[in-house]
Amino acid sequence: MTEISAKKVKVSALCELCHARKAVMKRPKNLQKLCKDCFYKVFETEIHNTIVDAKLFSPGDKVAIGASGGKDSTVLASVLKTLNERYDYGLILVLLSIDEGIKGYRDDSLATVKRNQVQYEMPLEIISYRDLYNWTMDEIVSCAGIRSSCTYCGVLRRQALDRGAAKLGINHVVTGHNADDMAETVLMNLLRGDTARLEKSCAIITQSAGSPIKRSKPFKYTYQKEIVLYAHYKKLDYFSTECTYAPEAFRGTARELLKSLESIRPSCIMDIIYSGEHLVLAPKKKKITTSYKTNKKKTHTENEVNADGSVSLGRKKQFEDGNRCEKCGYLSSNRICKACMLLAGLEMNRAKVSIDNNTAVDGAAVLTRTLEQLSF
Amino acid sequence: MGFKVKVEFLGGLDVISNKVREHSLKVPLEEGEATVKDLIELITKSIIADPKDIPVFIEDDTVRPGILVLINDTDWELEGMEEYVLESGDVFTFTSTLHGG
Numbered sequence: 001m002t003e004i005s006a007k008k009v010k011v012s013a014l015c016e017l018c019h020a021r022k023a024v025m026k027r028p029k030n031l032q033k034l035c036k037d038c039f040y041k042v043f044e045t046e047i048h049n050t051i052v053d054a055k056l057f058s059p060g061d062k063v064a065i066g067a068s069g070g071k072d073s074t075v076l077a078s079v080l081k082t083l084n085e086r087y088d089y090g091l092i093l094v095l096l097s098i099d100e101g102i103k104g105y106r107d108d109s110l111a112t113v114k115r116n117q118v119q120y121e122m123p124l125e126i127i128s129y130r131d132l133y134n135w136t137m138d139e140i141v142s143c144a145g146i147r148s149s150c151t152y153c154g155v156l157r158r159q160a161l162d163r164g165a166a167k168l169g170i171n172h173v174v175t176g177h178n179a180d181d182m183a184e185t186v187l188m189n190l191l192r193g194d195t196a197r198l199e200k201s202c203a204i205i206t207q208s209a210g211s212p213i214k215r216s217k218p219f220k221y222t223y224q225k226e227i228v229l230y231a232h233y234k235k236l237d238y239f240s241t242e243c244t245y246a247p248e249a250f251r252g253t254a255r256e257l258l259k260s261l262e263s264i265r266p267s268c269i270m271d272i273i274y275s276g277e278h279l280v281l282a283p284k285k286k287k288i289t290t291s292y293k294t295n296k297k298k299t300h301t302e303n304e305v306n307a308d309g310s311v312s313l314g315r316k317k318q319f320e321d322g323n324r325c326e327k328c329g330y331l332s333s334n335r336i337c338k339a340c341m342l343l344a345g346l347e348m349n350r351a352k353v354s355i356d357n358n359t360a361v362d363g364a365a366v367l368t369r370t371l372e373q374l375s376f
Numbered sequence: 377m378g379f380k381v382k383v384e385f386l387g388g389l390d391v392i393s394n395k396v397r398e399h400s401l402k403v404p405l406e407e408g409e410a411t412v413k414d415l416i417e418l419i420t421k422s423i424i425a426d427p428k429d430i431p432v433f434i435e436d437d438t439v440r441p442g443i444l445v446l447i448n449d450t451d452w453e454l455e456g457m458e459e460y461v462l463e464s465g466d467v468f469t470f471t472s473t474l475h476g477g
Contacts, residue, residue, distance in 0.1 A: 024449060024451060025454070026453045232386075259441035
């Protein structure tokens with residue numbers, strides 16, 4: 001099928017960059033028709049430019065690639081390896097995977113990551129929910145139901161990635177979020193009226209309060225279609241099965257809407273990101289927090305929302321002071337970290353279901369499970 | 377009568393065809409008469425295992441947005457999309473881009 005039948009190829013079917021080879025794809029961004037080689041070149045160069053423009057890396061940085069075995073993270077690992085060598089970034093790249101404990105999904109995708117480890121010659125670290133929280137997603141879902149699975153999984157994964165990176169002595173995690181994902185998030189926040197999230201949803205580098213680890217998205221401007229094509233043409237080894245616990249309905253609908261819009265106007269994905277980036281929301285009313293019982297001169301603490309959406313410098317300072325979760329001891333901006341809060345709720349639930357008169361103490365779930373496994 | 381083409385379901389799309397990724401499909405029309413439109417209809421009739429899954433593949437009489445179509449490894453947008461005239465031995469690749477990466 002790739003035999004070069006030069007006579008047959010019409011001029012209009014040629015690559016619009018090299019004018020020599022037959023075009024194989026049409027770029028959604030600008031409708032340009034490109035041949036395979038020019039596509040690779042353009043695809044990689046655009047990502048390089050994004051990295052350079054956003055100053056994502058410095059020489060000698062150790063960077064963890066959040067690797068799920070899916071198309072986005074597999075292409076990310078491949079492209080970063082290529083660019084690191086081509087442009088001498090001087091990066092030390094590591095694959096970091098999270099094992100949520102989802103049978104029939106994550107076990108298979110982790111097998112892909114393990115192959116990637118060999119293919120890309122990168123060390124691999126796998127952090128499992130079981131080791132970290134003593135819960136697997138399968139257990140959480142059987143306890144809390146399928147509807148809230150993404151909420152739990154999201155919070156737990158965020159911390160798991162942080163902890164995995166910290167364990168490796170890394171303070172930068174790159175993820176395979178692409179332009180479609182970003183446009184989808186902008187759209188969702190818009191539809192929900194979630195203005196606080198809307199403002200920061202287009203940031204290429206994010207850092208959540210209470211986390212010393214920054215995250216970035218080198219694929220911010222990269223279309224999903226091109227990622228899939230790149231993986232396909234380069235015959236990259238990736239895993240594609242939907243998570244057993246389907247995504248939340250609202251996100252799914254937003255995604256379909258976006259795909260339908262894209263089929264009519266492919267540039268709309270880039271346009272939504274552009275709009276998101278340039279969106280300036282009316283400044284929030286300054287919150288005046290009156291702290292009681294303190295002297296009157298210090299009663300006003302002004303919390304202004306910064307351009308990147310982060311709030312309250314006070315919090316950050318608190319974090320720098322090394323505020324830690326009282327339960328697990330991990331860095332947190334609150335007394336109890338979000339993961340511990342969710343898990344505490346779960347454990348209470350589990351205790352109620354299975355053992356009477358057992359107040360929810362730390363490790364109730366662990367105890368329950370140990371008891372379950374006992375046999376006489 | 378008729379001729380054969382190859383149909384591939386990738387990116388997780390094989391869920392609609394009993395997890396079979398590659399199919400050899402006999403087109404019961406003369407070469408030169410059948411277009412991708414006919415192929416889509418044929419796929420819904422003979423490859424998709426459960427009729428309930430047809431909307432996973434089709435929307436408004438064409439391939440659902442979010443499914444990438446390649447004809448002999450070339451973007452179908454360069455080949456006339458639904459109007460492309462099938463030739464014997466053609467390979468049609470349908471890749472879902474809809475799930476997470």
